[in-house]
Amino acid sequence: MYVLGIDLGTSSVKVSVVELSTAKTIVTVQYPESERAIISLEPGWAEQNPEQWWSDVQQAILKANATHLYNPKHIQAIGIAYQMHGLVLIDNQCQPLRNSIIWCDSRAVPYGDAALNALGNEFCLTHLLNSPGNFTAAKLAWVKDNEPHIFNQIHRVLLPGDYLALKFTGHATTTESALSEGIFWDFKEKQISNALLQYYNFNKQFFPDIHPVFSKHGELLSNIAENLGLKPGIPVTYKAGDQPNNALSLNVSEPGEFAATAGTSGVIYGVSEQLIYDHQSRINSFAHVNYQRQLQRIGVLLCINGTGILNSWLKKITGSIHSYENMNALAEQVPAGSEGLLMLPFGNGAERILMNKTLFAHVANIDLNKHGEAHFYRAAQEGIAFAFKYGLNIMRSIQLSPSVIRAGKANMFLSQLFADVFVQNTGVPLHLYNNDGSAGAALGAAIGLGVFTSIKDAMKYQQPIQIIEPDKYKMEHYAALYEKWEALLNEKMNNHL
Known part of the structure; x- marks a missing residue:
């Protein structure tokens, strides 16, 4: 017997x-293969079409089924992870009223x-x-003020995962974690x-029933089950934002x-376990997946909007002549510090850690006689790691300091260089x-189905595949490089005032 997990990314x-008996992943697929675009109608805006999400989810499930590595009829439940903070508005026919205003949108x-x-x-606070x-609340206020013809048709206000569960089950629910x-x-x-x-003059009836994260959020509709080769009536038993879900995993x-x-x-x-917050809201606190009122x-959550998107942007503007693996290999040939080249990765909307300023990305100290594409690849990875350090310093300022950080070997962490610079x-x-x-x-x-008694029980088979430890010499060297990067950041921040 099996369970199906969906991760709605950007x-x-x-x-x-x-597989339920072993917690072993039988198959993982991605759809589409190329990156789905963000719709940006104005500077700082970021939208996606919820109906496109639903289409992509169905195509991904069919792609997984096509591997023939399992019997789809043996899937017992569905879990959903989703990009956080998106606003999905539906009418009384459960149809989207507009594109979703997604997490990195700055207009609100x-x-x-x-x-x-x-x-x-x-x-x-x-x-x-x-x-x-x-x-999401501020995005809804923007719609109320700027699109009253849309606002007046709202039946339900949903997060992206709530919308997907609705499409599977025909039933709208939300969670305390999603509302937070x-x-x-x-x-x-x-x-x-x-x-x-x-304050915003929102109707409380906008919000669907509140269910626990690990609970039944509805049962799979017969017509959807038939289209996807699944068994009718299986429940959706889990919904969480992508970052709480990543932490769970x-x-x-x-x-x-x-x-x-x-x-x-x-x-x-x-x-x-405390109601902890940053006085300047540069980092954010939400109900985790196992939050309970008692x-x-x-x-x-420390979030930096502009990280891997800088790496993918570099790949695009160099004509996609290199794979990410080749970009990483080229970056490793450049010495630490990228021979003076500095990059700020903040080019993906307003940054919370910068007090919601839209600073944009910046490149400094280009030497036309020295710097080539490999320097840019390394400077990008270093700039992203420096941004993480900047944010972690904020977390430490409110007495939240890690002794170990766990991450999946994916995305930027596939780069051995980036993982080491991060550490x-x-x-x-x-x-x-x-x-x-x-x-x-x-x-x-x-x-949520009750197969495992707790998160620890479900994750008991996990072991790290690699451990990277701090090195005193490298830390001292990067501390000096970080000071130069932070000086550039402060200069741009001051110019932004």
Whole structure:
């Protein structure tokens, strides 16, 4: 018997099928093979079509089925992980009213700032654990103000994973974790924030029933089951944002445990039992997958929008003549510090760690007689690692400091150079695993189905495939390089004022 896991990413959908008896991944596929585009109608805007997501999910499942490595009729449950903070609006026929405004969209920052000023910094941080920033609630406020013809047709406000579950089951639900990532959840009152709804004049009926993350969110519709070769009536038993789900898949669920990712965006994610927050909302706190009203588990998320997207941008502008593997090999031929070349990776919308400034990416100190493409490849990886260090320093300032960081050997962590530069800059051992977000979602479904008694039980088979330790000499060398990078960042920040 098996469980099916879906990971709705920004660039593609991944699907994994996991065997229940062994927790072994039978197959993982991706659809589409090329990166799905972000729709950017205005500078700082970022949208995607929810119907395209649903089409991609179905194609990914059919692609997995086509491997014939399992019997699709033996799948017992579905788990969903999804890109966080997206706004999906549906009408009373459950049809999307507009494109989803996704996580890296910057347009709603003024609406979040206005709410922060009106509700008060102390209230927002102690009750919501965040400024409303450019999260889902602020995006909804933007729609209300700028697209009233859309706003007036809203039947339900959903997160991306809620929408996918609706398509599978015909039934809309949400979770406390999802509401918290949208900045709708009041952690003090342990309910949807009445103060926020009143300020924005949102209808509480916009929100569907709240279910636990690990629970039945509906049963697979017969027509969908027939189209996908699955058994009708199997439940969706897990829904979580991609970063809490990544932490789950790395067995990060208890206070003091940390996970990281470095895909389009970069994240360090730590778990705390306290209602912890940054006074400037440069990092963000949400309900983790195992959050309960009587047992607080808060996921503290450092997110850098511009990370792996810088690497993929370099690949595109060099004519895609190199694979990422070749780019990494070329970068390794350049000495640490890229012979003076510096890069700031912040070119993917407003950056929370920079107090929601849209700083853009920057390249400095180009020597036309010295620097070639390999220098750019290395400077990009170093600049991304420096950004992680900058963000981790913020986490440490609120007494949240990792002793070990766990990550999947994927995306930027496929680069041995990047993994080493990450460790030497953060000063934290890195444990790399053969994990995948879609496989984590499948195991989440198994927990929701009751096959495993806990996250620790579901992840008991995991072992790191590589451990990278800090090196004193390298750390000292990179500390000096980081100072130059941070000086460039401060210069650009000051010019931005």
